[in-house]
Structures are given as C-alpha cells and as structure tokens.
Amino acid sequence: MASSSDSNTPRGEAWVWFTGLGLIIGLGMVIGLLSLVFVNGVTVFWAPPVPVAQIDDGRTVIGQLAQRRIRAGSLANAPQYERQYQVGLRELNGNSYLWVDEAKVKAETFPADVLGLERVEHGPAFVRPQALRKSDGKVIPITDPAFESALQAEVSAAVVVREKFEEITRHRIGEVNREMDEARVALRRAEDLKLADEIPVRRRQIDGLEERFVILKAEAQKVVNSGAVATLDSKDAAGRAVVIPLTQIVRAWFPNRLDTWGRTQLFASRLGEFIFHEPREANTEGGLMPAIFGTLVMTVFMSLLVTPFGVITAIYLREYAQNGPILRIVRISVNNLAGVPSIVFGVFGLGFFVYVLGGSIDQLFFSDQLKYNNNTPVFGTGGLLWCSLTLALMTLPVVIVATEEALSAVPRGMREASLASGASKWQTIRDILLPASAPGILTGVILAMARGAGEVAPLMLVGVVKLAPTLPFDTVAPFLHMDRKFMHLGFHVYDLGFQSPDSDAARPMVFATTLLLIALVVTLNIGAIWIRNRLRARFKGAAF
Structure with missing residues (x-):
C-alpha cells in the first residue's frame, strides 16, 4: 500500500521556493537601499521652486x-x-x-x-x-531688466577673485612655507654642527623666502581689495535689510524663474563643483575632490600591496606546503583573520606600522627632522602608506582564499602536461597556472577593493583626517607623498553624520557622499571585472 507521503511533488520543492523568496527579499532590500541613496543623493543638486x-x-x-x-x-x-x-x-x-x-x-x-x-x-x-551696488559705484535696482545679468557678471568676477586669492594663499604661500621649514631645519642643523660655510647660505635662503612671503601676502591683499566693493542689498522674510558682499557668494539664481533647461544647467554646475572642488563650511558644502582623490589613491595602492602578498602566500600554501597540522593551523588562521573586526587591524596598524615601523624609519632617515623641528615625525604618524598597509593586511585573507580556489580550479591535465614537457615546477606555476587562474585572482582583488574602499574604523587610527591641506599626490618631488594624511569618502560620511555642528545641513551631503562612494567602488570594480573578462576570454577552454 502506498504511503501517504508519496506525492507527485518532488522532495525539497518547498525549500526551493523558500530560498527563492529569500533571494527576492535580499534583492529588494539592496535595490531599496540603493534607490533611497540615489534619489536623496541626486536631488541635492536639483533646484526646486522656493515658496x-x-x-x-x-x-x-x-x-x-x-x-x-x-x-x-x-x-x-x-x-x-x-x-x-x-x-x-x-x-x-x-x-x-x-x-x-x-x-x-x-x-x-x-x-x-x-x-x-x-x-x-x-x-x-x-x-x-x-539693488546691486557694483564695484564701480553704479546702483542697479531690482526693477531694472539688466539686474539679473549684471548680478551674474559680478558674481562670476567675485568667484575669479576668490580663486586667485586661494591660489596665492594655499598654493604659492604654502610652497614658500614648506621651503622655509626645510631651510630652518637645515639652518639649525648647520648651527648645531658648527658648519661655518653653510650657516650664512641658509640664512640668506631664509631671508629670500621671507621676502617672497611678504610679496605674496601683499599680492593676496591686493586681490582681495580689488573685489571687495560690490554688494547686494536685499531683505529677508521679516523685512530686515541684509547686505551681502559678492565676494561671499558662490552662486546666485532665481529659483522661481528657472525653466527645466535652467534647472538642468544649475544641476550640472552643482554636480561639477561637488566632484572637482574642495569642501567648505565644515565640509557641509562645496566639493569632495580631496576625498575622492584620497579614496582612489588609497584603494589602488592597497590593491597593489595586497595582490602580490596574497598571491605568493596562496601559491606556497597550494603548491609547496606539505599537508599536516601546521598547514591546517595556518589555513584556519587565515580564514579566521577574515572575521576579525576592522578596528582591531586599525589598532595593530597604529601600534606596529605607525609607532614601531614609522618611528624606526624616522630615526634612520629623518633624524634631522626629529632633532631640529620640534620632534615632528614624518612616518611616525598616520599617513597614506600606513592606511594602505593596514587595509592590505585586513583584505589579505580574501585574496589568499580566492587565489587558492583559482589555482585548484586549473585542470590537472594542464599541470601534468607542462611537467611532462620538461618544465620545472616554478615554470609551470609561472607560465601555466598563474595565467589560467588570473580571472579568479582578480575576483579576489575585486572583493578586496570593495571591502577596503568602504572601511572607516581602521583609517581613523592610521591616517585619515577631516580636512587635509594637501593631496597625497602633487607636482612636488617625489610626487607621491606616502607620509601625508588624506581625506576619505567613508570617513567623510561618518564625520558629516555624527560630527557636524548642523545635522540638518549635513543630511543632504551625507546622501550625496554615500552615492559618490558607491559609484567610485562600482567604477573600480567594473574596471577590474573588464580586465578579468579579457583574461578569461583567452582561456575559454579551461574551467575556472
């Protein structure tokens, strides 16, 4: 007699539906989150009518x-x-x-x-x-048809003046200050070592730099005075008179006069400022170019560090190490490292990379800086190098595991054919296994980049700052400055969300920055995926 459990329904079909439901829920949550970030991030730059x-x-x-x-x-x-x-x-x-x-x-x-x-x-x-009071003394009332065009012209002129002032004060005067610090350190060293020939040379160098500083300061003041006259006379909602200097205005628009094309132009202008300009007003306004650049440089440099170490470790574990308790312990340790909280890596980076390794580098190569510049560290403090190394250590297990899986997926016949042809084990690894497993290795690198680019907690300890005066890459030799602190999009989101003095003003920038961080990570991943697919196309016959 047939049991009651017999049925035309295959066993486990209910679980198939259950797992499918879980997939739908997961995708819905991801799509919902991305949609929320996208809508709130994009509307920051749109200018609606103002009631x-x-x-x-x-x-x-x-x-x-x-x-x-x-x-x-x-x-x-x-x-x-x-x-x-x-x-x-x-x-x-x-x-x-x-x-x-x-x-x-x-x-x-x-x-x-x-x-x-x-x-x-x-x-x-x-x-x-x-009314608009122009720099030449002319007054243009709001009723004048030329008011809007005159206002835009004056605002554009004021923006040019402000950019000239910032170029002088931040770049040219900043370069003079840097050279002056180096010259003062050299002078103190010469005086300490009693180098009679070098002391007057350094003093003349400092005098020349001080003269340049005075000239640049006067030039900056002249630029300020040239654009400090034009003002906008206006009233607020309560009818109070408000006089606004045009040098304080970044952008002006009549929101209730704009058509769709005008709002689109304003949207593009704001988006361009957001991507290519520097932040202002406690990071709640302006652009994010330093944070974008810092995130990109740190992520790329982290990938360059973690890839060779991860691949070399995986090759040894897979191809050379003998099976035994030690190898099993190493593999368990590598897998457990992937689950260690990121802040633990940050503490390790601070204690070992910054204080021990960085302090030793300063003692060996920058002893003059420590001795003659108020014990100011160079590598003995947070910086790009230590952030990249810390995140490389954190993402190392991901690359190791992915590389081992890729090596094990290479058909055994390819390995044996190479060895049978007289190739050594290293030649087989170099010429057969690594090229064939390159797509799988890049998969691990992609996962490492995705995790490292969004980390914040360890970076707070080893080099990320709220506002960096200089970029880690510039035109001053050696061009890539691994000792400099930098801005990061992830930390920028944290700073705006939890440290901003005006949470309401920071909220739109939080969504915009989050959207930009997601876009940056996606762009990096798309580039790596494109490279992986190109490599995979060369080995179509292999199983990965």
Whole structure:
C-alpha cells in the first residue's frame, strides 16, 4: 500500500521556493537601499521652486521645502503634518532650517523676485533683492531688466577673485612655507654642527623666502581689495535689510524663474563643483575632490600591496606546503583573520606600522627632522602608506582564499602536461597556472577593493583626517607623498553624520557622499571585472 507521503511533488520543492523568496527579499532590500541613496543623493543638486509661506501667526517664511512628515503626537486616524523649510541666513536666524505646522500655513506663493544664494560661509540664503551696488559705484535696482545679468557678471568676477586669492594663499604661500621649514631645519642643523660655510647660505635662503612671503601676502591683499566693493542689498522674510558682499557668494539664481533647461544647467554646475572642488563650511558644502582623490589613491595602492602578498602566500600554501597540522593551523588562521573586526587591524596598524615601523624609519632617515623641528615625525604618524598597509593586511585573507580556489580550479591535465614537457615546477606555476587562474585572482582583488574602499574604523587610527591641506599626490618631488594624511569618502560620511555642528545641513551631503562612494567602488570594480573578462576570454577552454 502506498504511503501517504508519496506525492507527485518532488522532495525539497518547498525549500526551493523558500530560498527563492529569500533571494527576492535580499534583492529588494539592496535595490531599496540603493534607490533611497540615489534619489536623496541626486536631488541635492536639483533646484526646486522656493515658496514664500504666510503663517497664521503673522510670520513670513522664505525657504526651500526640505521635508514633510507626520507631527509627533498626532492621531493615527487623523495625522497632522509639519514642514521643514531651508530658510538659510544662519547668522540672522540662528538656524538654517525651520519647522512649521502645515495647518498653520495660510498660503504659499512663488514670487519671481526670490533669490537663492550659495555662500562661502554661513550656508545658503533666500532673500528678496533690492539693488546691486557694483564695484564701480553704479546702483542697479531690482526693477531694472539688466539686474539679473549684471548680478551674474559680478558674481562670476567675485568667484575669479576668490580663486586667485586661494591660489596665492594655499598654493604659492604654502610652497614658500614648506621651503622655509626645510631651510630652518637645515639652518639649525648647520648651527648645531658648527658648519661655518653653510650657516650664512641658509640664512640668506631664509631671508629670500621671507621676502617672497611678504610679496605674496601683499599680492593676496591686493586681490582681495580689488573685489571687495560690490554688494547686494536685499531683505529677508521679516523685512530686515541684509547686505551681502559678492565676494561671499558662490552662486546666485532665481529659483522661481528657472525653466527645466535652467534647472538642468544649475544641476550640472552643482554636480561639477561637488566632484572637482574642495569642501567648505565644515565640509557641509562645496566639493569632495580631496576625498575622492584620497579614496582612489588609497584603494589602488592597497590593491597593489595586497595582490602580490596574497598571491605568493596562496601559491606556497597550494603548491609547496606539505599537508599536516601546521598547514591546517595556518589555513584556519587565515580564514579566521577574515572575521576579525576592522578596528582591531586599525589598532595593530597604529601600534606596529605607525609607532614601531614609522618611528624606526624616522630615526634612520629623518633624524634631522626629529632633532631640529620640534620632534615632528614624518612616518611616525598616520599617513597614506600606513592606511594602505593596514587595509592590505585586513583584505589579505580574501585574496589568499580566492587565489587558492583559482589555482585548484586549473585542470590537472594542464599541470601534468607542462611537467611532462620538461618544465620545472616554478615554470609551470609561472607560465601555466598563474595565467589560467588570473580571472579568479582578480575576483579576489575585486572583493578586496570593495571591502577596503568602504572601511572607516581602521583609517581613523592610521591616517585619515577631516580636512587635509594637501593631496597625497602633487607636482612636488617625489610626487607621491606616502607620509601625508588624506581625506576619505567613508570617513567623510561618518564625520558629516555624527560630527557636524548642523545635522540638518549635513543630511543632504551625507546622501550625496554615500552615492559618490558607491559609484567610485562600482567604477573600480567594473574596471577590474573588464580586465578579468579579457583574461578569461583567452582561456575559454579551461574551467575556472
């Protein structure tokens, strides 16, 4: 008699559906997260219309609608909403954002004379302009048809002046300061060693650098004075007079006059600034070029460090090491390293790489810097080199395991054919196994890059900073400065989210930075995947 368990349904089919459901849920979570980051990150650069809201208590609010939510304490069956407006003018209002009960908003209008301003300091501003006082003394009222074009021309001129000033103060004066520090160290060394011939040479060098410094400082002041006259007379929502120097304005636009093409142009301008310019206003505005550059350089250098060590270790474990308890212990240790919290690697990097290895390098090669420059370390402090080494150590197990799997996937016949042809074991590894396993090795490198690029905790201990005055790569020899601290997109997200003095102002930048970090990691991975596919195409007949 057939048992009741007999059925036309294959055994395990319910579990197939269950695992499929898990896949759908997982993909939905990933897509939902990426969609949230994308929408919130992209809309940061879009300029919507700016309303003028009349409140029932007599107040007037001019500001961009930031968000709308259910007010805390309202009933579920009769929710009450509140709106958050970005009103700007933080120096006058005390805060850039204002919450208003939606029920108290009597009316909203979109007048054409509302002007949006992005400023160097104190965040954005939304005002109603009255007149433009040009640098030549001419006054152009808001009623003049030429007001908008004149304002844009003056703002563009002010931007040029500010860029000239920053080029002088940050680059040219910074270079003089660097040379002066080196000359002073050399002078102290000469005086300590009583080098009579070198002392006057160093003093003349310092005098010449001080003269250059004075000249550049005067040139910078001249640049400032040339663009410090033009101002914008305006009024805020309360009718108070607000005078804004144009040297403080980065960008000006009339949000309620823009058409779709105008908003697209403004979007492109903001996006370009975000990618290619430096941050300002405590990193809550401006661009992320130093953080992008630092993340890219660190990730690439980490990959260059971890790949050879991981591949060499995997080759030894797979091809040369004898099976036994020691090999099993090593493999278990490598696998366990992949599960160690990243902050532990950061502590190790700080204690060994920075203090021990970096301190030893300073004692051997930069003793003059320590002795004659107030004991200032060069490699004995956090920097790009130690960050890259720390993350290379953290991602090493990933590359080792992936390389071992790739080597084991090479058909045994290829190995035996090479040995039968008279090739040595090393020649077989070099000419047969490594080329055939290259796609699998690159898979491990891709995984290592993806993990390393997003790490923050260890970097906080071994070299990442909130704001770096210089890039790790520039035109000054030796061009790649491994001792310099740098900015990182992951740390930038952490800093904005948890250390910013204005959390509301930082929120849009958090999403934009997160989107940029994801895009950077995806771009690096796509490049590595493209290389892997090219290599795989050369070995179609092999099984990987």
